[in-house]
Amino acid sequence: MNHIIEYAKMIYFKNQIAQKGNNSRKLWSTIIEILNKGKKQTNVINKVQNELGSSDTTAFDIANTLSKYFSSIGKKLANQIEKTILATPKTSPASNLQTSFFISPTCPEEVQKVISNLDAKKAVPINDIPIKYLKLAGTTISKFLSDLFNTCILDSEYPDDLKIAQIIPIHKSGSKESC
Numbered sequence: 001m002n003h004i005i006e007y008a009k010m011i012y013f014k015n016q017i018a019q020k021g022n023n024s025r026k027l028w029s030t031i032i033e034i035l036n037k038g039k040k041q042t043n044v045i046n047k048v049q050n051e052l053g054s055s056d057t058t059a060f061d062i063a064n065t066l067s068k069y070f071s072s073i074g075k076k077l078a079n080q081i082e083k084t085i086l087a088t089p090k091t092s093p094a095s096n097l098q099t100s101f102f103i104s105p106t107c108p109e110e111v112q113k114v115i116s117n118l119d120a121k122k123a124v125p126i127n128d129i130p131i132k133y134l135k136l137a138g139t140t141i142s143k144f145l146s147d148l149f150n151t152c153i154l155d156s157e158y159p160d161d162l163k164i165a166q167i168i169p170i171h172k173s174g175s176k177e178s179c
Helices: 002-020 024-036 059-080 108-116 131-155
Strands: none
Touching (some): 002 024, 108 131
């Protein structure tokens, strides 16, 4: 029975994508509907130890503690690397840097190739579309995704959901509350 329900959902969303493909705003609302459908959040962090040694338990404080940690860890690690003395070049490497770059437009074939190369056995983040559904709808959605990506690049407008990163702390040793 679950297989029939999942198949019906796939057909429904495939039709929704086909109908709304020319309107990027409506297409994104459909994609968001797919991503949020029946999903629950798991692995919630309830407590972390801040830099002062006390425990933060509110979502706001936990987010700030993690933000401070991850925004400073790169500099801390870089400072631990032994400095080597290099001969100063006669010309500055900065003089050879370009101040702009170009992103080539994509095409449906490129998007389809990326989708077909996804590993369906890999874990999918909570709000993402399962890879097996992407592969099933790949030929249908590759044109719309290609148009959507190209429009985002040309208009320099990106959906807020594409600006969000999921940071997953992985405990290796010591206290689970300490960053």
